[in-house]
Amino acid sequence: MLKLYGGARSRASIVQWYLEELGIPYEFILLDLQAGEHRQPEYLAINPIGKVPAIVDGDFQLWESGAILFYLAQKYGNLPSSLEEQAKINQWIIFGNATLGPGIFVEASREREMSKLMTPLNQILAKQPFLLGDEFSVVDVAVGSILAYIPMMLKLDLSEYPAVVDYIQRISERPAFQKAIGGRK
Secondary structure, X not given: OEEEEEOOOOOHHHHHHHXXXXXOOEEEEEOOOOXXXXXXXXXXXXXXXXXXXXXXEOOEEEEOHHHHHHHHHHHHOOOOOOHHHHHHHHHHHHHHXXXXXXXXXXXXXXXXXXXXXXXXXXXXXXXOOEOOXXXXXXXXXXXHHHHHHHHHHHOOOOOOOHHHHHHHHHHHOOHHHHHHOHHHO
């Protein structure tokens, strides 16, 4: 059975959300980050960087939430067959982790980045229910989780971005989201 390692309030919940969406059985191994369990030799053998999340799927070990999401989408999801379409999915996953998350959650850059990031997202979501169109995908987990954390953690005014607000509401109502992230509000 796939094992997901994470902390009580960590990015592991993003991976957990996707596992729930896919209906993949997994064991969640809660590490006590305050006690330094992520710095113990047993965990460092899985992730030498000592961060969460990480997964163990049989003999395969992987860390970094975006890499894990893409792996799970490739192995268990419904990825398109073309390299170009897969690259677009990977683009959005990396965008969530490397651009959107820091742009919104790093206070020093938030004022400069907020409109640059949220305006195009609002335009996309005003035309379609999910980031890639009519179907929910791993992209919505990667980017949607970051967006959903805004009202939970930052309480920023998103009224300029009504389609983003509607999107956050829509994904937050999903049963898998509720199971993995919803209780953190």
